[in-house]
Amino acid sequence: MKKKLLSAIKRRVGKKVWNKWFSTFEVLSISEKGTTFSVGNLFIKDWLEEKYGKAIKSAVKEVFGKDIEFKVVYKENPLTSEEEKKEKTFPKSFVKPPKDSNLNPDFTFSSFVVGSGNETAFKFAKKVAMEPGRFSPIFIYGGVGVGKTHLVQAIGNYTYSNKSEVDLIYLTSERFMNEMIKYLRENKMEKFREKYRNVDIFIVDDVQFLTGKNGVQFELFNTFNELMDKKKQLIFCSDRSPSDLKDFQDRLVSRFKMGIVIEMRLPDVETRKRIARKIAEREGGNLDEELLDFLAENIDGSLRELRGAIIKLIAYQEIEGKKVGIVEAINLVSSFLKKANAIDPGERLVSVLSGMFDTSPSMIRSRSRKANIVMARELGIFFARKYLKMTVRETAKFFGRSPSVISTTTRKVEEKIKDSPSMKSYLNKILAHISPAVGKFS
Numbered sequence: 001m002k003k004k005l006l007s008a009i010k011r012r013v014g015k016k017v018w019n020k021w022f023s024t025f026e027v028l029s030i031s032e033k034g035t036t037f038s039v040g041n042l043f044i045k046d047w048l049e050e051k052y053g054k055a056i057k058s059a060v061k062e063v064f065g066k067d068i069e070f071k072v073v074y075k076e077n078p079l080t081s082e083e084e085k086k087e088k089t090f091p092k093s094f095v096k097p098p099k100d101s102n103l104n105p106d107f108t109f110s111s112f113v114v115g116s117g118n119e120t121a122f123k124f125a126k127k128v129a130m131e132p133g134r135f136s137p138i139f140i141y142g143g144v145g146v147g148k149t150h151l152v153q154a155i156g157n158y159t160y161s162n163k164s165e166v167d168l169i170y171l172t173s174e175r176f177m178n179e180m181i182k183y184l185r186e187n188k189m190e191k192f193r194e195k196y197r198n199v200d201i202f203i204v205d206d207v208q209f210l211t212g213k214n215g216v217q218f219e220l221f222n223t224f225n226e227l228m229d230k231k232k233q234l235i236f237c238s239d240r241s242p243s244d245l246k247d248f249q250d251r252l253v254s255r256f257k258m259g260i261v262i263e264m265r266l267p268d269v270e271t272r273k274r275i276a277r278k279i280a281e282r283e284g285g286n287l288d289e290e291l292l293d294f295l296a297e298n299i300d301g302s303l304r305e306l307r308g309a310i311i312k313l314i315a316y317q318e319i320e321g322k323k324v325g326i327v328e329a330i331n332l333v334s335s336f337l338k339k340a341n342a343i344d345p346g347e348r349l350v351s352v353l354s355g356m357f358d359t360s361p362s363m364i365r366s367r368s369r370k371a372n373i374v375m376a377r378e379l380g381i382f383f384a385r386k387y388l389k390m391t392v393r394e395t396a397k398f399f400g401r402s403p404s405v406i407s408t409t410t411r412k413v414e415e416k417i418k419d420s421p422s423m424k425s426y427l428n429k430i431l432a433h434i435s436p437a438v439g440k441f442s
């Protein structure tokens, strides 16, 4: 049955596509109720669903004689499993945290880039790792994807590697709640308390999840007090400040406020660029610096999105077996890119050109015939017409030229581009800086 199904799909998509995209495609389970396929790569999963969903559907129909639901899931390839990859990149001194530690071994201090937005939190996290109990409690808050979890898990990983005598628990507040419920059901609250009230470092992530959950808050409050009495280290993370935790018991909130409260913010562009490099390194991919800078400049929200885009491009490069260029990247990760650009695209264009050709916006709009300026101007005119979709009239006004000059210049550049790699590369560079305002390049 499995074979039949696979060959029905193969027949539909053709051999070439099959070899290229379906190399890790397998039938995971098969039944009348539903069929599950697996692929060994997250990027392929999206791609297959998008492009070949119909073909798969009709193949399933052929084999079963009727429509049957199916889904494609991502399954790691055993040969390049996360664990093996990690082992290779770890420094020798790194001891992998035990499986039940809830820690992601990638989240270490050395893979954390320190920069604007996270410096203070980083300093304290380091301190906590070195001298647990010295600054307690610590409450770290900030929006999604600013690096809270990475940073506090780094404390955990550091402790497992370097201080085996220190007992540490890291968990999300949701996990804390589920554990509590489990122990409650089994009538073993004593055990629960024993477990959580006898640690040296206690880290609770995403405490905002406990909003309105009185019973768990109460238990956390008591855990808090007991650990504080014992001079242990407590750390909390949340997506909002203690004062903004609504539906939280006042006494718990006042405990959170008792110690050091640190806000983490999204880092600035320069820091994001360094983070992009770190993430790419961590994910074992080899993306061009230029591309990483482009991503850092144009994905300015959660660092999770930055990571998502990087992973997608790494996967793509791996599958295609060639480097991704910026233009291609724009299409692949367009959903992550900033939508609107606050600055007027025309102004942005001339400012980008000024940087590239070592001149100024006013020189580009002047009558100067200096070679670099003429080049900048011509590319600008072409770009304004083709990508910014400015009309001839608008372009003429913007560059201070007549409409007929605009038309001839546009045609001229169009011709030149056809067989000039350097012109193409200039265009790609401009696109890299401007594209989010422009939309897709196709």
Ligand code: ADP
Pocket (backbone or CB within 6 Å): 107, 111, 112, 113, 114, 118, 142, 143, 144, 145, 146, 147, 148, 149, 150, 151, 275, 278, 279, 303, 304, 307
């Ligand atoms: P939060 O918990 O604040 O939502 P995470 O810690 O989950 O954010 O971070 C999101 C992603 O960004 C993770 O993959 C993380 O490793 C990465 N990241 C965040 N900050 C940094 C940093 N300063 N250096 C390196 N990677 C970072």
Ligand code: MG
Pocket (backbone or CB within 6 Å): 148, 149, 150, 205, 206
């Ligand atoms: Mg988090």
